[in-house]
Amino acid sequence: MNNDTLSRLSKTTIRLHWVIAFLMIMLLASGIYMASTETFALYSWHKSFGILVFGIAVIRIAWRIKQGWPKHVGDYSLIERALSKATHWILILGTVAMPISGIVMNAMGGYGVEAFGVELFPTNTGPEGPFDFVAINEPVADFAHAVHSLAGDVLVIAVALHILGALKHHLLDRDATIRRMLGSSTQG
Template identity: 45%
Template sequence: MSNSAQGYGKVAIVLHWLIAVVMIGMICLGLYINKNEAYHLMSTHKSVGILIFVFVVWRLLLRLLKGFLPALGSTSTFQQILSRLVHWILLLGTVLFPLSGMVMSAMGGRGLQVFGTEIFPMNMLNGRPAAINEDVSEMAANIHELLVPIMIAAIALHILGVIYHQFIVKDNTLSRMLGCTKCHK
C-alpha cells in the first residue's frame, strides 16, 4: 500500500513510528547520560543512532520520491506554513542527529561501532583515542547539542498539531498515521 490523499502506506507508517519512538528515546537517553554521567550507556546510544540512521535515510528517500502526501486539507495559511516548517525541522533533525553523532565520534578519534562491530576504526595514538579532526568533531558536537531543544520543540508542536487536527478539526490525522482510514468517520 502506498501513500494516497486518504492516508499513508504501511511502509511510511512503520518508518514514521519506528523513527519517532527511537528518536524520542534517544533524546531521553542522551539527556540521561549527560545529566547522570552514565557514560557506560554511550555505546548503546551510538549503536542505536547508527542503526536508526539507515531507517531515517530510507524514510527521507521515500518522502522525496513519493512526496509529502496526504495534503494538509482546509487549514489556514499560517497552519500550513507552520506544519511544513515543523515537518522539515523533524526530517532534517532526524538526519542531522545521527549524522552529527557519527561525525563527532569518528572525527574525535573514537571510531564507530554498532554493538561491538567496528564500522570505522578508532584513531589511536600512544594507546589513547586521538582526534582525526578536532574542529570537525567539535562542530558536529555543537550541532548535536543544538538539536536537542530544537527537536524537543518540534516534536511538541507536532504532537499538539496532531491532537488539534484529530480532536478539534476532526480530520482523522492521527487515524491516518495509525493506518486506520475508516476510523472516527
C-alpha cells in the same frame, strides 16, 4: 495521486513513521540523560541505535522523494499549513543531521564508531592506553558536537510542537489526521 492515496497513508509511510518516531524520542531522551549525568554505560547503545536510525531515515527520505508529502486531511489555514510543513522538514532533516553529527564527532574525536559491536571507524588512542583517546581533527569534532547538541534542542521543541499539533487535530478539529497515521482511512 488517486483518491485512495488522499484518504489513506501507505503501510510503508505508517511503519516508517512510527519506527523512526519511537527511536527518535528514545534517542533524544537517552542523549540528554546520558550527557547530563555522564552515564557512559548508555553511550554504546545510543550510538548503535542512532546509526540504525540513519539507515532507516535514508530509506524514508527516498520514500518521501518518490511519494511526496502526505496531503492534509482538512482545509487548514495558511499559517497552520506552513507551521506543519516547517516542523515536518525539521523532523525529517533531524533524522539524518543527528546521526551524521554524532558519527563525525566520535570519529574525529578519536573515540571510533561502532554499531552493535561492528567497528565502522577505528579508535585513535595515545600512549597512555586504550582509553587515551586522541582527536584526529579537534575543530571538526567540536563543531559536530555543537551541531549534535543544538540540533538536539531544536528537535525536542519540534517534536513537542508536532505532538501538540497532532493532538489539536484529534481533540479540537476532531479530524482524521492521527487516525490516518494509525492506519485507518479519513472516512473511517
